[in-house]
Amino acid sequence: MTRDRAGTDIRTGVWFVGARGSVATTAVIGALGIRHRLAPTTGLVTELAELDPVGLPDVAGLVFGGHDVSSRSLAKKAEALVSGGVVPARLVDAVRADLGEVEAALRPGYAAGDEPAAAAIERLAADIRAFREQHRLARVVVIEVASTQAPVEAPDDVRSVDDDLPIGAVYALAAFAAGAPFVSFTPSPCLRLPVVLEAAARTGLPYAGSDGKTGETLVKSALAPMFTVRALELRSWTSVNLLGGGDGATLADPEAARSKTETKRSGLDAMAGQAVPGPMHIDQVEDLGEWKTAWDHVRFDGFLGTRMTLQFTWQGCDSALAAPLVLDLARLIAAAHAAGRSGALVELGFFFKDPVGSTEHRLAEQWRDLVAWRRGLAS
Secondary structure, three states: OOOOOOEOOOOOEEEEEOOOHHHHHHHHHHHHHHOOOOOOOOOOOHHHHOOEEEEEEEEHOOOEEEEEEEOHHHHHHHHHHHHHHOOOHHHHHHHHHHHHHHHEEEEEEEOOOOHHHHHHHHHHHHHHHHHHHHHHHEEEEEEEEEOOOOOOOOOHHOOOOOOOHHHHHHHHHHHHHHHOOEOOOOOOOOOHHHHHHHHHHOOOOOEEEEEEOHHHHHHHHHHHHHHHHOOEEEEEEEEEEOEEEHHHHOOOOOOHHHHHHHHHHHHHHHHHHOOOOOOEEEEEOHHHHEEEEEEEEEEOOOOHHEEEEEEEEEEEEHHHHHHHHEEEEEHHHHHHHHOOEEEEEEEHHHOOOOOOOOOOOHHHHHHHHHHHHHHHHOO
């Protein structure tokens, strides 16, 4: 049993929306590997001294469940991740029995049109409550790691539960109905819709999002402020993103891709303090599988108008980059919930491309705010 400094039980559940997807499966395998002392905590920022892991739920003690519309088992997904070079085979073999226990906790998800939204919210919330009660959890954090969702053209008009609600909003409302904090780690409009925000306010629950900052945008959030503080004029920033796997297939849809590029564009413009021209492409390359490549070309002017360029290539495995972050968010939001925090946790913007409730995108400033918030939470 995991306890905080005061001896209070802080046994925590993590309920994934998209539980059989790459990110959730990688996170579960990683946490189980840490539990069995077979994997390091590399990538977990909550293990850094600045964020004081003492008093946070122990990664090894997290209990997992979730929703998914896919019927493919976690074991089969894990095998695919092994084939893709994402997780080591020896680790999957070692935690196979534990994966079976997590599999038993998974429940059918929600697909638009399959049932009325109101009925789905009630059903999904009941699943989360049953999970909490069965495992005697102090709290459950719901984390959405499902596919990218298209933007809502008039978000302020979405004020009631109807069958046109975005899928993410249905899951968010179910989480709040179950008394669970909610994280939107996927690009989703759900945490900006009045119907969702009103439900969060009624229940007094914390939430955070959206769109996890794992790759090219992470690099931008560190590099873009450099040009501003050195008084260098950004003339253009061109980005080409090549994605495989399920994320690439999802973003082959122009509307889903628009949701992603809008968050990337708004963050860059905010950091530069001006609109920065340059195309941003997201293209599917099926052969890349679980991996992604980003190539950026930056044009800037220096003293006396001297033209200069910066180019960089980022190659990474999105699931391996995202998985530790969702575990970090589960720990931090569970601690915030235990401390009675509510509403948008803007200090968690460090983890997101499109932080709800905040206009700060600079990585160094976001880290400063996160560390200060964590110290205040621990005091």
